[in-house]
Amino acid sequence: MKLKILSLLLTLLTLSTQGVQGTPASEAITVFDISVVERRPYDRGTFTQGLLITPKNLWVSSGLYGQSFVQRADWPSGENKRRLDLPDNLFAEGIAHHEGELYVLTWRSRQMLVLDPETLSVTATHRLPGEGWGLTSDGTSLWMSDGTSRIREWRDGKFQRTLAVTLRGKPLSRLNELEWIDGEIWANVWMTDQIVTIAPTSGKITRIIDLTNLLPKSERARNTDVLNGIAHDPKANATWVTGKRWPYMYRIELLERK
Structure with missing residues (x-):
């Protein structure tokens, strides 16, 4: 499955959506590279699963049993x-962060x-219908991934609908860390160096963001793991990314691939 996902993404990365015969406008996918605007030190011991910036705070959830x-x-x-500590x-x-609480x-x-x-004290617990992977809020609903090609919407204490995420009509699974940015859901694709953006109305992937070699080989330790972590700074309108056991977090800007 991992190889299929990687192959699908890499195929799209080699294509320009303009000039691809038979590609309807509704399936147009733009590929972006990135430029690094700023780099900040980050705790290399953090096995980053969730990254979040609110007006005054940086929040991190770190995994492993x-x-x-x-x-x-x-x-x-x-x-x-x-x-x-959990x-x-x-x-x-x-x-x-959703409706004044942390999920x-x-x-x-x-x-x-x-x-x-x-206080960081646990005030409630809700049961999930599947595994928990990525989570984000659009201000009204929570959106969560479970490792499949599904993203579920949760609002008013219950699940409202399920979004089937597709890349050129094919399901794309292993959607990990999520972030709501400018009306779309950004998602790390686990075990790849790519982020995809997802339209919440249709589930279709609209863009692929290629972050290959963002963390140089010279900065990688033996236990350095994959790209994972997307946070949008609401005050600066800036997007930050990092990875599991990475020494830095990066502020990035998108550059459309020609």
Whole structure:
């Protein structure tokens, strides 16, 4: 499955959507490269599953059994860190701020935790219908991925609908960390160096963002893992990305591939 997903993405990366015969306008996909605007130090020990910026804070959820935690720090200084260590049986995944509360997914335990953003105490738990992977909020609903090609919308305490995510008509699974940016859902595709943007009305992928070689080989350690982590800074209108056990987070801008 991993090879199929990677092959599908790489095929799209080699195509210009203009001039591809038989491609309807509704399936047009634009490929972007990126430029790095800024680089900030990041804790290499963080197994990043969720990355989130709110007006005053940087939030991170870090995974692995027996090592999972949720951390808050001042943004952009990175000071005054406060951390909640999760029980050993919980594997932290995506994170989102929604209606004044912090929501954190867990992987195979199928729980969504609700945290008080000030105290970081768990105030409620909701049952998930599948695994927990990525999570984001559009201000009205939460959107969550489960490792398949589905993204579920959650609002008013229950699941409202399921979005089938497709790339040129084919399901694309392994959608991991999510972020809502300018009316679209951005998603890391696990085990690739690509981010896709998804139209929440149709589930169709509209853009592929190629971040190949963002973290240079010289900066990789033995345990450095994959690209994962997308955060939109609402004050600066800036997009930041990082990875699992990466030493930096990067502010990026998109450059349309010609």
